[in-house]
Amino acid sequence: MKIYLALISAAALTLSACSQESAAPTASAPTAPAASDAAPAAVSSADTACQTVIEAGDDMKYNKTEINISKSCKEYTITLKHMGTMPKAAMGHDLVIAKSEDVDGVAKDGATAGAENDFIKAGDERIIANTKLIGGGEEATIKVDTGKFSAGNKYEFFCTFPGHLAMMRGTVNLVD
Numbered sequence: 618m619k620i621y622l623a624l625i626s627a628a629a630l631t632l633s634a635c636s637q638e639s640a641a642p643t644a645s646a647p648t649a650p651a652a653s654d655a656a657p658a659a660v661s662s663a664d665t666a667c668q669t670v671i672e673a674g675d676d677m678k679y680n681k682t683e684i685n686i687s688k689s690c691k692e693y694t695i696t697l698k699h700m701g702t703m704p705k706a707a708m709g710h711d712l713v714i715a716k717s718e719d720v721d722g723v724a725k726d727g728a729t730a731g732a733e734n735d736f737i738k739a740g741d742e743r744i745i746a747n748t749k750l751i752g753g754g755e756e757a758t759i760k761v762d763t764g765k766f767s768a769g770n771k772y773e774f775f776c777t778f779p780g781h782l783a784m785m786r787g788t789v790n791l792v793d
């Protein structure tokens with residue numbers, strides 16, 4: 618058995634020696650990191666248009682100031698990624714969507730609800746959609762029912778962590 622293995626090894630060595638000049642080394646090349654487990658294997662163009670990723674960090678900012686949702690999307694997927702390292706208790710972020718005139722009230726009532734409720738008032742009907750509160754290195758995904766938006770209203774997305782509203786606020790636009 619040992620001899621047999623040795624022969625195979627020798628053959629393999631010979632093969633690799635032969636192919637060394639012509640072929641690039643591939644045997645030990647690391648494979649590319651797999652796409653996110655959550656991502657579907659094939660994404661149609663419609664799906665791509667009906668989703669976005671928003672990043673936030675320890676600098677208390679979203680990396681986008683607007684979310685443009687196509688009116689053709691029945692459902693719109695938003696993934697919030699916390700790119701920082703600070704814990705949820707110190708630099709928590711969520712992404713809440715509400716009518717512009719409701720933003721201040723939702724944030725104020727969220728602050729009152731406290732950390733144990735992730736700064737969201739239970740059963741707040743002014744909220745169109747919200748992610749959970751996350752800390753550094755975490756992410757959260759929500760599906761927004763676009764049927765909840767109505768023409769003539771202005772909508773915004775924002776963070777309800779106390780003190781973050783002034784820095785973390787953007788517009789949600791329904792576009793053709």
Ligand code: CO
Nearest residue numbers: 709710776781
């Ligand atoms: Co925040």
